Amino acid sequence: MQEKFIEVKQLYKTFWNKKQAVGVLKGIDLEVEKGEIFGIVGFSGAGKSTLVRCINRLEEPDSGTVRIGDSLISSLGKNELNEQRRKIGMIFQQFNLFDSMTVAQNIAYPLKLTKTPKEETEARVDEMLELVGLREKKNAYPGELSGGQKQRVGIARALANRPDVLLSDEATSALDPQTTLSVLDLLKEINKKLGLTIILITHELEVIKYACHRMAVMESGKLLEQGTVKDIFESPKCETARNFISVYDRFRSDHWQEETE
Amino acid sequence: MSLYKYSFWEVLKHCFSAEVWERVLPAIGETMYMVAISSVFVLIFGILLGLVLVLTSKEGLMPCKPVNTVLGAVINCFRSLPQVIIIIVMLPVARALVGKSYGSNACIISLVASCVPLFARLVESSLLELDKGKIEAAKAMGSGNLRILFTIMVPETLPSLIRAFTNAVVIVISMTALAGSFGAGGIGYIAVTYGYTRYQHDLLFATILVLIVIVQAVQIVGDTISKLILKKRHLI
Numbered sequence: 048m049q050e051k052f053i054e055v056k057q058l059y060k061t062f063w064n065k066k067q068a069v070g071v072l073k074g075i076d077l078e079v080e081k082g083e084i085f086g087i088v089g090f091s092g093a094g095k096s097t098l099v100r101c102i103n104r105l106e107e108p109d110s111g112t113v114r115i116g117d118s119l120i121s122s123l124g125k126n127e128l129n130e131q132r133r134k135i136g137m138i139f140q141q142f143n144l145f146d147s148m149t150v151a152q153n154i155a156y157p158l159k160l161t162k163t164p165k166e167e168t169e170a171r172v173d174e175m176l177e178l179v180g181l182r183e184k185k186n187a188y189p190g191e192l193s194g195g196q197k198q199r200v201g202i203a204r205a206l207a208n209r210p211d212v213l214l215s216d217e218a219t220s221a222l223d224p225q226t227t228l229s230v231l232d233l234l235k236e237i238n239k240k241l242g243l244t245i246i247l248i249t250h251e252l253e254v255i256k257y258a259c260h261r262m263a264v265m266e267s268g269k270l271l272e273q274g275t276v277k278d279i280f281e282s283p284k285c286e287t288a289r290n291f292i293s294v295y296d297r298f299r300s301d302h303w304q305e306e307t308e
Numbered sequence: 309m310s311l312y313k314y315s316f317w318e319v320l321k322h323c324f325s326a327e328v329w330e331r332v333l334p335a336i337g338e339t340m341y342m343v344a345i346s347s348v349f350v351l352i353f354g355i356l357l358g359l360v361l362v363l364t365s366k367e368g369l370m371p372c373k374p375v376n377t378v379l380g381a382v383i384n385c386f387r388s389l390p391q392v393i394i395i396i397v398m399l400p401v402a403r404a405l406v407g408k409s410y411g412s413n414a415c416i417i418s419l420v421a422s423c424v425p426l427f428a429r430l431v432e433s434s435l436l437e438l439d440k441g442k443i444e445a446a447k448a449m450g451s452g453n454l455r456i457l458f459t460i461m462v463p464e465t466l467p468s469l470i471r472a473f474t475n476a477v478v479i480v481i482s483m484t485a486l487a488g489s490f491g492a493g494g495i496g497y498i499a500v501t502y503g504y505t506r507y508q509h510d511l512l513f514a515t516i517l518v519l520i521v522i523v524q525a526v527q528i529v530g531d532t533i534s535k536l537i538l539k540k541r542h543l544i
Binding site: 105129131132145146148189190298 | 405439440441444445446447448450451455459460463464466471529540541543
């Protein structure tokens with residue numbers, strides 16, 4: 048067994064909507080090993096996005112702990128949290144690139160936060176552009192890029208500070224299937240090359256099957272099932288997992304629409 | 309030349325005469341002076357207050373309800389007063405600050421008092437349009453609040469801020485003309501004293517032309533800069 052690199056214990060989070068409590072996370076326990084790609088799948092509104100945002104505290108959990116490596120994220124002060132966040136990369140569904148900066152400046156932004164010297168920053172930006180295959184777009188603005196290219200810049204920016212963890216919040220959900228595949232290939236490649244631990248949130252089961260080592264199924268703020276992707280595909284234990292797999296299978300069934308008359 | 313004695317065309321022609329412009333030109337200078345100084349103050353204080361409003365709002369980076377509520381209420385108070393009343397109210401303040409309650413400098417005080425709250429609200433709405441995801445991305449990278457403010461929020465919304473400032477300057481110009489009737493001098497003074505009181509409609513026409521040209525120029529410059537930035541970023 049490898050070491051438990053990320054450990055989430057009894058995480059609770061409630062949103063208040065007009066004085067009505069909407070429980071989003073109801074006691075999440077999660078362990079992710081170092082160097083694996085861990086997928087969390089769930090239908091919309093299951094709370095998976097909130098869970099991943101609690102890991103770097105974009106969302107403050109009500110109770111429970113989050114630990115990454117040696118640092119207890121959930122009990123850090125503001126400045127220490129900012130320092131820790133520099134070691135946690137994050138990519139988003141809408142990419143969230145800064146339109147006022149070129150690709151190179153976007154990638155250099157996190158390096159400025161760690162006060163990286165100028166020469167090193169330049170070298171790192173080039174290295175990252177090489178990694179994501181966008182060398183020729185160095186001085187382009189995000190507005191000129193396609194969705195897939197934007198996400199590659201997002202990945203380069205997230206990796207610039209050589210983080211230990213990459214959080215992916217529906218990073219492929221806004222991309223077409225072909226681009227999704229190429230972005231997933233890139234994630235797999237950097238996972239192998241850099242030994243990066245990746246937590247990947249998605250509502251597409253095929254994304255998990257393609258890219259992840261282990262997975263968890265989430266519904267209504269609870270993790271119903273965790274295990275290797277293979278195990279869950281072969282013998283799903285919870286209803287939600289069976290549901291997901293049956294949808295997945297139906298899309299791949301040999302049923303053809305009959306021709307109209 | 310009054311419209312009561314001469315035809316419209318005669319008056320219109322005469323408004324381009326040297327005699328008229330002898331009076332109008334120095335007034336343009338005064339107006340420009342007031343507009344320029346006021347605009348600088350409006351820019352600085354408007355941006356500052358607008359930023360504070362956004363920062364301290366409930367969804368902001370540093371939520372602080374008391375500051376937000378009080379500042380919002382004060383801004384609304386100033387916004388609810390018509391410009392004439394602000395000018396009157398600011399007369400004693402101007403006397404205390406610049407020594408007299410008339411003249412260009414006194415006028416600048418009331419211009420600033422009236423237009424800063426307006427521009428602050430425009431800045432606020434520009435900044436609120438910014439996609440929250442970008443702020444979150446910066447937060448997730450470990451960026452501090454002030455850094456997010458000045459390296460993300462302001463540059464990202466710059467084209468919209470420039471448009472807002474253009475609008476504010478146009479309003480400053482129109483208010484300068486109004487302040488002219490309260491002894492501020494400038495174009496407004498010419499329009500009121502000659503055009504209204506003495507029926508010298510050629511002078512009135514000249515002031516109208518000048519105001520249209522100035523406002524047009526300001527609008528074109530603002531729009532062009534804003535568009536150039538958007539083009540550079542390939543957003544249009």
